[in-house]
Amino acid sequence: MDGLKSILLVYLLFYLRCVCGSTILCESGFCRTYRFETGCAVTASECSINNATHTGLSMLSPTVCNCCEFCLPFYGEDLHCSRGGPGMGTNVGRCGPGLSCVASDDGFSYCRRMESECHSAQDDYEARYEAGDVGVLESPPICDGKGSYAHFDCVPTQTCYCQSDEGERIFGEVLNLGAVTTQNMHCGCSKMHEKIEKNIASGLRFPVVGPRCTSDGNFNPIQCLNRTCYCVDKITGRIDGDHSINLDYEPIKALSCYDATLDLFPSQSQGEAPYNYTTPCLEDLREKIEFILKSEEDGYNVDLFNNLAGCLPDGTYSRIRTTRSGSRICVDETRHQLGDYEALPGTQQFEDMDCKCAQTTAIMKALNERPVCCNNGNFRTIQCRRGLCRCVDSDGKQYGRESDTVTSLSCYKPDWRNLNSTDCYAR
Template sequence: MAQFGPSMELRQDCDDEGLFASYRCIPGQSCHCLSKTAPEYLERPTSLRFPKCSRDYEEAKEIIGKDLVPSQHFRCDSNGDYDAVQCIGEQCLCVDTSDGAPTYPGDALVNLTLISNETLKCYRGKKDGIYYNKCEAEYIEILNEVNGFLEEGYDMIFAYSFPKCDIDGTYSAVQENSTHKICVDKEGVALTAVDKVENTTIADAMDCRCIRAHSVISSREAPTCDLNGNYSPIQCRRGVCRCVDNDGIQVCTSVPCEVDENDKDTLTCLQ
């Protein structure tokens, strides 16, 4: 049986304080941001930059004790940096993408419906007056409707299901309705679905990280995903197979760490 060293594993980088570096990459595939204290998946970036916004969000979530909704936090971009345009309520301004500080502190705030390339120097939108991404817009619309009912004296609202949004305003990987859990891309297009009643165990473990990565990888080295969109525990690349964790990062709990593809059934992660 052919055995190999951990050739599929990249050594984890650390910062000057000994904490986790801001991102980690899977060889031949994609990269994702990390929290400072644990290799926790935050948001998949499209390029390698320092994701201060995603880390600030994670710290705020730890302090508050729950996830924040679109109306409760600054928006990050897909790299984990601060979005150059930030709107607080109905008022918008330009900020430094590295730290969220106003880049034109002397400029007046611009109403949400009036933002454009002319009113905001940092605006790069295709349409004037458009700030919210699709998921954010759906969430805000439902929130305003619910608040309207509450103002009219209705105490209980049953008919509304809010979408789950990532910190860049796009759809989170896992969405849910009354019968299914659904993996979606960043625009909310369904990638796969699992019946919550018939496949409870599979649905409960669903994180969709593999199928999300698969949807944006154009090379032939796309990962192998399970029925629920998670990473299959064994991943093979260029004829060599190894065990991976929920993020697709190689793990090695016994020897050998990697084997020839013909011997992949011997890997202990199958147990």
């Protein structure tokens, strides 16, 4: 199997996930008879109470045809639990979100708070909060039920961005509109790309082409495999409905879920059959791979693309572009320069350039209070707002208390206003 087919196979495995339903049905009235003759066990009360101390999950019962109701209780912190094994007995529930069953010196096991980097970060935040060292624009880390970082993080008054289980910023950023953003930003597509890159891509010869994402890290409602395109759920990525099109005969607009506002390059899909639904970056990658494979078939040792770069999850090029003169500039999804952010080769700003601040200010372009960016598009280490200054990290998040006296900040340096200084290097 050649390299291009390998890429498509990986994409198939990660994208085309079906939900299979059983074709075995019970006779009408069976459960009514079953419940009358056999009876159902008393259901745990946690599902009906479902408060701060009693929670549970309603599930299909482990009875014939799932005739009975069933509730899986979630045990709270410090309650008894079972770790399994011979002679350990069985439990009807499990430890709740953020808890794990831990053996104790008394010979029993109890539900304890999981040990994780996210929980440690929460503890650090709480300790600093008690000591009065937390700033007004700081927010505590949010952990999921497995102890990992939540799928996104938000900077108050700025933007929200997707993050990995380890709390590292990944693709996907939108304006922070409070509940409107947090309810709709699930980052499933972005997190899938991050896991592919971490666990699979390094072992493959060519970059992996995964499902296409939208700017918020969700799944683009249209996904294509080879020449066949489908509508999918933007949260789960699963195929939605039975309608699909073949680009050899129908344009992408024939799909009911086509949204012109999400089509970054509509010119790519215009014209006559056979149609396309692609991006300049994806086309460039495809052509380079085909050229390499064809050259090798012809007996040439092609070494033109030693570092063949993949595309971002939305199918676009990197947000850092190298100019003909060798400098680096910050660009948007269409490769147009953002502001005048630039870094010259041979400088530390060139090496540390991440353009995160440039991207954030572009998203906040309609707002008056935007962060100050360094000349290379990174966040300036000290940000000021309404008479108060604060230290921020490379993602623009505040750490430590703010002050009206900039010299009292832990990150203060005499040349902090210099947008080309060492305060502008990525941390």
